[in-house]
Each structure stands twice: as structure tokens, then as C-alpha cells.
Amino acid sequence: MKELQFLRQDECHEWAGAVMRLAPYAIDQGGFYTLGMPAYIADKEQYAGLANTYNAMLIQNFNALYEGLRSVLSEHFDTPVGYFNDGGLRPSFHIFDSLSVKREASIHIDEQYENVIALEGREWKDPFTLTVPIMLPEGVNGLDMWPEGALTSEPPTELIEYTPGKMYIHSGAAPHRIHKPETFKGGAFRITLQAHGVHTPAGVVLYW
Numbered sequence: 670m671k672e673l674q675f676l677r678q679d680e681c682h683e684w685a686g687a688v689m690r691l692a693p694y695a696i697d698q699g700g701f702y703t704l705g706m707p708a709y710i711a712d713k714e715q716y717a718g719l720a721n722t723y724n725a726m727l728i729q730n731f732n733a734l735y736e737g738l739r740s741v742l743s744e745h746f747d748t749p750v751g752y753f754n755d756g757g758l759r760p761s762f763h764i765f766d767s768l769s770v771k772r773e774a775s776i777h778i779d780e781q782y783e784n785v786i787a788l789e790g791r792e793w794k795d796p797f798t799l800t801v802p803i804m805l806p807e808g809v810n811g812l813d814m815w816p817e818g819a820l821t822s823e824p825p826t827e828l829i830e831y832t833p834g835k836m837y838i839h840s841g842a843a844p845h846r847i848h849k850p851e852t853f854k855g856g857a858f859r860i861t862l863q864a865h866g867v868h869t870p871a872g873v874v875l876y877w
Contacts, residue, residue: 670814675741675801676834685804685860687730688762694726695764702764707863707877708757709781716784720758720876727759735759738864741836742799742873749872756787757876760799760864767806767857774849776813776821779841781865785876793867793874798841802831806857808850812837815844831861841865 676684688704695702698710705723708716728735735752738760743750752759779798782788802810813825821844828848829837839845850859866875 670829671745671838673741673745673836673838674834675737675836676803678834681803681833684731684734684862685858688764688803688860689858691726691730692764694723701769702766703761704764705758705761705877707761707781708784708865709779711784713784713786716758717756717786720753721755723761724759727761731759734862738875742866742875746868746873748868750866750875751872752875753787757785757874760862760875760877763859763861763863765859769859774813774847776815776844776846778844779865782867787876788867791869793869795868796841797838797866799836799838799864799866800831801836801862802833802860803862804858804860805831805833806850806859809848810850810859811848813846813848814839817843819844 691704695704696706703710705727706716706719711719739750779796782796800812809828809830811828811830814827814829815821815823815825819826825846831837864875864877866873
């Protein structure tokens with residue numbers, strides 16, 4: 670797990686407000702919401718079209734955030750960073766409310782690239798996942814993790830505690846799940862910026 674500083678507290682507050690203003694467009698995923706349809710949920714044949722539909726709204730509202738992502742990750746990876754022009758959702762958001770605490774997060778590895786037709790026939794390697802928390806409820810928030818290849822019937826071996834504004838990057842290949850918050854009072858929200866990326870000969874490509 671790599672941790673990079675990305676947003677200040679006031680910037681987190683600003684972007685959380687922008688997400689909440691777009692709440693009428695969020696998609697109910699059964700216990701939580703997404704702004705746009707990410708590859709890990711979407712039907713493979715429908716993902717590109719759904720991504721293109723939402724991207725205009727996302728770019729209009731979060732273009733400065735996307736430019737910031739490009740800058741920080743370009744410096745970190747020492748390579749150009751960009752986005753799909755077609756067929757990939759821009760980085761977007763998980764939104765959890767006080768009702769979401771009743772839902773136990775699934776343990777999984779990230780294989781969303783299998784649903785991205787835009788990656789087929791293209792040279793790429795080293796997929797990764799990134800998360801930036803921009804609003805968190807009270808208590809401990811973060812990611813439960815197991816070693817790669819571990820039996821997930823055992824308790825998680827590590828809890829990565831989230832700090833708003835920090836960027837958390839990992840390969841996605843180790844089993845993990847959202848840590849269930851200890852408290853989640855009515856009116857509280859857990860909002861995280863989410864993205865996946867791959868390395869190509871021309872640089873890193875981000876999507877969700």
C-alpha cells in the first residue's frame with residue numbers, strides 16, 4: 670500500500686459538497702451509491718456506453734480534480750497520466766450513508782479490467798486501484814486487508830486507516846474489503862474518490 674498526500678481538508682470539503690449536489694444522479698447499488706456505473710459492477714457489453722453517458726457530467730464538475738490526479742500520479746509514477754477518451758468511466762465516487770452500515774462489505778480482489786473492452790487488444794500491465802477519502806463518519810474508517818493468496822476465512826491481517834485527503838494505492842491483487850465503521854450516525858456520509866489504472870507504453874491510463 671502506497672500513501673500519497675493529495676487534498677487539503679478544505680479541498681475535501683469542497684469536493685464532498687460537489688458530490689452531494691449531484692446526489693440525484695447517483696445510482697443505488699443496493700446499500701450504497703455510485704456516481705456513474707463502475708466497471709466492477711457494470712455489464713461488460715454496457716460499460717462503455719454507460720461510462721460515456723456519465724463522463725460529460727463528471728468532467729464538467731470535477732475537471733480540476735482530474736487535473737490534480739494527473740499531476741500527482743505523473744510525478745509519483747514518473748510517466749504521463751491520462752484517461753480514456755472513449756469506453757472508460759472517469760474516476761468517480763462511492764457514497765455510503767447511515768443505512769449502509771447494515772451491509773457487510775464483500776471480500777474481493779480487483780479484476781474490473783476484465784469488463785473494460787477498451788483495454789482489449791491494447792498493451793498494458795501492472796493494474797492498480799486508488800482511493801481518496803474526502804468525507805468520513807466518526808470512528809475508524811479504512812480497508813481490511815489480507816496477504817495475497819491468503820485464506821479469507823481467517824481475520825484480516827491489516828487495517829489501513831484512512832485519513833481524508835490522502836491517496837491510497839495498491840495492486841488490488843490481495844483480498845480486501847471496506848472496514849465496517851464502528852459508528853455511523855444519521856446524516857453522516859462516507860465519500861471516497863475511486864479509480865483504477867494500468868500502465869501502458871504511452872503512460873498510465875485511469876478509469877473506474
